[in-house]
Amino acid sequence: MGRTVGGSFIIDEIDYKSTVSPEDFTEEHRMIAQTTEDFVEGELVPRDEEIEKLDYELTVEMLRKAGELGLLGAEVPEAYGGLGLDKVSSTLINEKLTKAGSFALSVGAHVGIGTLPIVYFGTEEQKKRYLPELATGAKIAAYCLTEPSSGSDALGAKTTAVRSEDGSHYVLNGTKQFITNAGFADVFIVYAKINGAEFSTFIVERTMPGVSIGPEEKKMGIKGSSTCPLILEDVRVPAENLLWEAGKGHLIAFNILNIGRFKLAAGCLGASKDAIGLSAKYANERTQFGRKISSFPLIAAKLADMNTRAYVLESMVYRTAGLLDHALSEVDSDSKNAGSQSAKAIAEYAIECSINKVFGSETLDDIADEAVQIHGGYGYIQxxxxxxxxxxxxxxxxxxxxNEINRLLIPGTLIKRAMKGELPLLQKAMGLQAELLQPMPAQVFEGTLEQEAHLIAMAKKIFLLAGAQAVQKYQMKLEQEQEVLSRLADMMIDVYAAESALARTRKLLDRNGEAKAGLAVNMTTLFIHEAFGRIEEKAKEVLAAMEEGDMLRTQLSVLKKLTRSIPVNAIELKRQVGARVVQAERYVL
Known part of the structure; x- marks a missing residue:
């Protein structure tokens, strides 16, 4: 299979058989998932309250136990003491750990943004020195990008690095803020500007003179994770601890953030499933008006929506894991250009990673909110x-x-790629204009999910219609039209989500037949019709922002051609999905 071009989903039809989904898990994948679940249930759940009170010693002890099981070294190559597993495996670990609450964040910061910069961009000597101990948990890592005055504007960092006259070391000064694991981390991935200009990355050790940790932040949530400032005062960092090359810190930061965004979505998936299970169980136990509240249609409808969103998110997450696996499998880790190759492979799917992050975090927020609602007053009690x-x-x-920054990045990155000739976006838009001049044939849908596949195809054309209009009207000033970009992003997010669910469900139909894939078909149908309605609405808003009068009426008449559809009985579909969730008392498909 050739590599799928990042962002191409918005203009091309995909081969659903080539997408990765949970149904493709190998026996090894299932064993890794089970090992993680056993660790969570056996070691973490019984000590949940202690971990939540932020017991450094206990957290580090549990991290090292996770290391003994291989859960910290999944993405560390075998040559450096890790397991060298694929992204699907590490995603499964990430998802399953989430039931452990804050502890999952401690692990995620260590294995992801803390360790992967060295895996992908470290020299041979750096890898040999740090990775074996990071893989076992003998040393814990933290990632230090945010500063008091720079969050989303990462390149606005003020931490400085000045190289010594003899070139043997750099002197670092500055403060990093909101650093996960800072309270007990041994190794810090720190971003600083060499001579105030070259944004670069350094491996800093806790024991280096001048390194100190500020007090724990008092947070709204994730209380069992450590979040402190890192303070650097004339810290002498050996020159060999410069990661990759001077001035390339932005490439490391942005690509590691891409991986972090994707991993965050996997964590949101695990927490979403946990919330669904808790809610369904409670709904079956709670009685009002002489009936279990799970028997009330509005409660069942909530569970149906929650389960459907989780199904779609799961489909997206593992589809994206497959894309990243395929791209990174082509990197020659022994090459001198391994860092550049890794950066290019990860950057290929920057759009998809941002989409996962936005959809995953907002899905979990919606599910968590409904979980509290189903619990009623008890949902407000600790x-x-x-x-x-x-x-x-x-x-x-x-x-x-x-999510606001990511919403700007999603269409912004797509348009930049089109301008560079990496995606035939504008050519497709021109072809669409010619197509829309022709009469639209009447559509007859007979097969399962045929209309839904058609709606996704139309949704891509709707995006092209609105997106091309925006590029034509605003040209180089489009990046200043944040409201328009945000709506284009929402359209892309819904297309990727809907298509991921459709691809997975088609595979299920091929494998199991309609009788066994009925629940997946119902959820896919529900989501695609709801997403299509949102896409139509966003397109209208974009067009109305750019045109008025007769020109707007013309554009809306063109849009109407693309939005013809036959509504489905969403109430009945939700009843069927809700009934299955109530019966299973967990996330189900």
Whole structure:
């Protein structure tokens, strides 16, 4: 299979058989998932309250136990003491750990943004020195990008690095803020500007003179994770601890953030499933008006919506894991250009990673909110876990680049690629204009999900219609039209989500037949019709922002050609999905 071009989903029809989904898990994948679940249930759940009170010693002890099981070294190559597993495996670990609440964040910061910069961009000597101990948990890593005055504007960092006259070391000065794991980390990936100009990355050790840690932040949620400032005062960092090359820190930062965004979505998936299970179980136990509240249609409809969103998110996450696996499998880790190759492979799917991050974090927020609602007043009480899930979920829309920043990046990156000739976006838009001049044939849909596949094809054309109009009208000033970009992003997010669910469900139909894939078909149908309605609405808003009068009426008449559809009985579909969730008392497909 050739590599799928990042962002091409918005203009091309995909081969659903080539997408990765949970149904493709190997026996090894299932064993890794089970090992993680056993660790969570056996070691973490019984000590949940202690971990939540931020016991450094206990957290580090549990991290090292996770290391003994290989859960910290999944993405570290075997040559450096890790397991060298694929992205699907590490995604499964990430998803399953989420039931452990804050502890999952401690692990995620260590294995992802803390360790992967060295895996992908480290020299041979750096890898040999640090990776074996990071893979076992003998040393814990943290990632230090954010500063008091620079969050989303990462390149506005003020931390400086000055090289010594003899070239043997750099002197670092500055403060990093909101650093996960800072309270007990041994190794810090630190971003600083050499001579105030070249944005670069350094491996800093806790024991280096001048390194100090500020007090723990008092947070709304994720209370069992450490979040402190890192203070650097004339820290002498050996020159060999410069990661990759001077001035290339932005490439490391942005690509590691891409991976972080994707991993965040996997974590949101795990927490979403946990919330669904807790809510369905509670709904079956809680009685009002002489009936279990799970028997009330509006409660069942909530569970149906929650399960459907989680199914779509799961489909997206593992589809994206497959894309990243394929791209990174082509990197020659022994090459001198391994860093450049890794950066290029990860950057290929920057759009998809941002889409996962936005959809995943907002899905979990919606599910957590409904979980509290189903629990009623008890959902507001700390004794019930959904209260914590609700608080913990909120940070995800801020972590790894705010959702607002990611919404600007999604269409912005797509348009930049089109301008460079990497994607035939404008050519497709011109072809669409010619197509729309022709009469639209009447559509007859008979097969399962035929209309839904058609709606996704139309949604891509709607995006092209609105997007091309925006590029033509605003040209180089489009990046200043944040409201328009945000709506284009929402359209792209819904297309990727809907298409991911459709591809997975088609594979299920091929494998199991309609009788066994009925629930997946119902959820896919529900989501695609709802997403299509949102896409139509966003397109109208974009067009109305750019045109008025007769020109707007003309554009809306063209849009109407692309939005013809036959509504489905969403109420009945949700009843069927809700009934299955109530019966299973967990996320189900």
């Amino acid at each position: 004794e019930y876990k959904v209260e914590r899930i609700y608080r913990d979920s909120r940070i995800n829309r801020i972590f790894e680049g705010t």
